[in-house]
Structures are given as C-alpha cells and as structure tokens.
Amino acid sequence: MSRARKYWLMKSEPDVYSIDDMEKQGTGEWEGVRNYQARNFMRDMKEGDLVLFYHSNTKPPGVVGVVKVVREAHPDETQFDEKSPYYDARVKKGEPRWDVVDVGHVETFAETVSLETMKDTKALDGMLILRKGNRLSVTPVDKKHFKAVLKLAGAKTTVR
DNA sequence: GCCAACGTTGGC
DNA sequence: GCCAACGTTGGC
Numbered sequence A: 001m002s003r004a005r006k007y008w009l010m011k012s013e014p015d016v017y018s019i020d021d022m023e024k025q026g027t028g029e030w031e032g033v034r035n036y037q038a039r040n041f042m043r044d045m046k047e048g049d050l051v052l053f054y055h056s057n058t059k060p061p062g063v064v065g066v067v068k069v070v071r072e073a074h075p076d077e078t079q080f081d082e083k084s085p086y087y088d089a090r091v092k093k094g095e096p097r098w099d100v101v102d103v104g105h106v107e108t109f110a111e112t113v114s115l116e117t118m119k120d121t122k123a124l125d126g127m128l129i130l131r132k133g134n135r136l137s138v139t140p141v142d143k144k145h146f147k148a149v150l151k152l153a154g155a156k157t158t159v160r
Numbered sequence B, C: 001g002c003c004a005a006c007g008t009t010g011g012c
Helices: A017-026 A036-043 A115-119 A143-153
Strands: A007-012 A027-028 A050-057 A062-075 A100-112 A138-140
Touching: A007 A143, A017 A050, A017 A062, A017 A100, A036 A100, A036 A138, A050 A100, A050 A143, A062 A115, A062 A143, A100 A115, A100 A143, A115 A138, A115 A143
Parallel strands: A007 A050
Antiparallel strands: A007 A138, A027 A100, A050 A062, A062 A100
16 A cells, blocks of 8 residues: 655756756666755655755756656665765765665756745745755655645646 | 855764 | 764855
8 A cells, every 4th residue: 555645855956967967867866865864755755756856056046847756765876986976985885874766757847936936935835945044955845835836837747 | 255054073 | 962163055
C-alpha cells in the first residue's frame, strides 16, 4: 500500500545544474545534498512524488519547473569519489552517509515563478522557502502551495 | 561584495 | 553538553 503522494521543492544553482540540463538528461540522480535535514527529507520521498525545481543564486531566483521522483533514496556515490566536488573524506567505504533520489523531468515552465512573485502571493503564505533565511535545499511543500505555484506558472502539470 | 541565517566543528 | 569560531547558503 503506497502512501498519498507528497510534494517537495529542491534547489539547484543553474550554473551547476539547471532545469534545461534536467530536461536534456530526462532522468538523473540528485547529487550533492550534504545537509542532514535535507537528506532526511529525501529519504521520505517515494516514487511519483512531485518536486518544484528551484533556481537559486541567479536572477531572478524562483521555481522554473516540475520534476518527479522516479527512484527512492539510495547512496550518493559522489561522497566516495575524491575527484568529485561532493567528496566527503569523513565517510568510510561501505558506510554511506549521503543519499540521492533519482528524478525525472516533467515540465519546464514558460516563465520563472520568481521568489518576488511568490512572496507577493497570499496563497503561498507560510511556504517554507519564503521563510526568512531559509537555506535548506530540500523542503516539503504543502499540496495547496504546490497547486498555487502551478497556477502562477500557468503550468501544464495538474494536481487533483 | 555584503551579510544574515544557521549548520558544523572542536576545545573544554 | 556548551558555545565560540568557522564555513556555507543565497538573497540582495
């Protein structure tokens, strides 16, 4: 028995990995999460969960599309790879500390739903990403907030 | 480039 | 276990 679908938001710097990269790649591992709280959220993700793809450290920052979870959490191999920017020297072989989920591209929005717009949207009051000083790269999103972002985007993706 | 927020590290 | 120092994130 699978649980009800959950909704999430994941941040990426477009210089590192953008929604366009995601679209070209189709599916891929969400590498490089090195924060326990974010990792634990990823461990709660199930196949079919929907994720808002957020561009950070860019102009303007905001949600640029939708991806979905296609494989649940499993070890992030980059933690063992000395050549990777995500290498973690503290981690012992056979004792992975960090996970990835695999995600698949669903939709790239015609236009970014900017952080500024989101802040100005009453329907998004209380959304975690809008909290001052929020730095978490993976956060849960209320279904009502998820739907409100889709509406702002004029998205093709629909959620019942 | 600045700096607020906040997670992590390590000495004690 | 406390907490100061330090590092990172990310908007502006």
